[in-house]
Amino acid sequence: MNDHDPTACGLPGPGDQPTVADRAWLAIACRLAAQCPPSATALSAGAVVVADDGTELARAHSRERDPDDHAEEGAFAKIDTADPRLVGATVYSSLAPCAKRDSRPRACARLISESGARRLVTAWREPDVPGPEAHGAQFLEGAGVTVLELPEYADAAKAPNAHLLQP
Structure with a gap:
């Protein structure tokens, strides 16, 4: 398996049962997090x-x-909002999406719920830092999106954020 075709492991599972593909896609999301330009605040x-x-x-x-x-x-900025494949899609995110944004009109949790995606698979539900970006998973659950947390990937999701998680 490579970073571009984890579907060889099977399609995402319905509901709350993780599949091998879910794990593969989430691992890719965690590796993407490691590519982020560093930030002292984000x-x-x-x-x-x-x-x-x-x-x-x-x-x-x-x-x-x-x-x-x-x-x-x-x-989502890379996808045509009219793409019918968004309905029923799964979003794999190393960190549960934000529920509130000061710098944008719509938070990521709202983008997901409005897209038609029906599942979120995440490694890290809530960051260990205070702020308005928490609680996106709860927003999505309230909007009818299935949220599946795979905590075995939390360390990989937290690694690029270690400098923000200092006590």
Whole structure:
């Protein structure tokens, strides 16, 4: 398996049961987080959007094109909003998406819920830092999106953010 075709392991599972493909896509999202330009104030995340047939629609990492970009925002910016494959898609994000943004009109959790994606697979549900960006997973659950956390990937998601997580 390579970073561009984890679908060889099987399609994303329905509901809350992780598949081998879920783990492979989430590992890619965690590796994307490690590619983020460092920031003294912003968390680093990676995201991959995958159609329900296993086709990758887009991937991105925080600050990929703009210093204020979040990973999910960057990935969705690469997809035509009319793409019918978004309905039922799964978003793999190393860090659960933000529920509130000061620098943008729509938070990442809202982008996901409005896209038609039905699943979020994440490594790290809530950051251990205070701020308005927490609680995106709860927002999505309230919007009917299945949220699946795979905590065995949390260390990989936290690694690029270690400088922000100091006690």
